[in-house]
Amino acid sequence: MVKEAVKIVAQNKKARHDYFIEETIEAGIVLSGTEVKSVRQGKLNLKESYASIVEGEVIVSGMHISPYEQGNIFNKDPLRDRKLLLHKSEINRLIGLTQQKGYTLVPVQAYLKRGMVKIELGVARGKKLYDKRDDIAARDAKREIDRKMKEQLR
Numbered sequence: 001m002v003k004e005a006v007k008i009v010a011q012n013k014k015a016r017h018d019y020f021i022e023e024t025i026e027a028g029i030v031l032s033g034t035e036v037k038s039v040r041q042g043k044l045n046l047k048e049s050y051a052s053i054v055e056g057e058v059i060v061s062g063m064h065i066s067p068y069e070q071g072n073i074f075n076k077d078p079l080r081d082r083k084l085l086l087h088k089s090e091i092n093r094l095i096g097l098t099q100q101k102g103y104t105l106v107p108v109q110a111y112l113k114r115g116m117v118k119i120e121l122g123v124a125r126g127k128k129l130y131d132k133r134d135d136i137a138a139r140d141a142k143r144e145i146d147r148k149m150k151e152q153l154r
Contacts, residue, residue: 007112009039012046015106017132019124024108025094027058027119028085034071039117041068044110051084051105051121053095058084060107060119084119097123 015021031039038044043066051060060082067075086094097103108122127135 004113009042009110009112009117010044010046011109012049012107014047015108015122015124017127017135019104019106019122019126020131021106021108021122021124022103023097023123025086025090025121025123027090027121029060029110029117029119030083030085031065031117032074032076034068034074035065035076036117037071038065038068039110040112046107046110049107051107053091053098053105056088056091058086058091058094058105058121060084063107084121094121094123102126 045064045066047064049060049063051058053059062079063082064078066078094105098105102125104124104126106122106124108120110117110119112118
């Protein structure tokens, strides 16, 4: 079985820091031609983006795609809302999950798969400050253990 080539274009590291990602789902995204060219160049920022469900459609807001340099009049607004492509059953499941208190939809990463731009959407629950501190402490402890192991192997 041949693995599909996936080129990760952008990751939302802040989402993993600020939220517990309970579940992820792959979605296509509606883009214009110049936006696709910009994404292929890696000019995509997911840092302040979020997704919402409006009238049965999943919309990503706050995602910044820089204008394509040779795009002139065909360039769109970099921060415009973009529609995500999902099956109706997936949208209904997301509606059910996000109606629970404290859950939201956050784009985790964007990538190219078979020439198409895809967004990995995470169903997320917000972290409290002490959760973030616990994660930082665990990461520091793991780093320290790895450092000690490396020293012992020398």
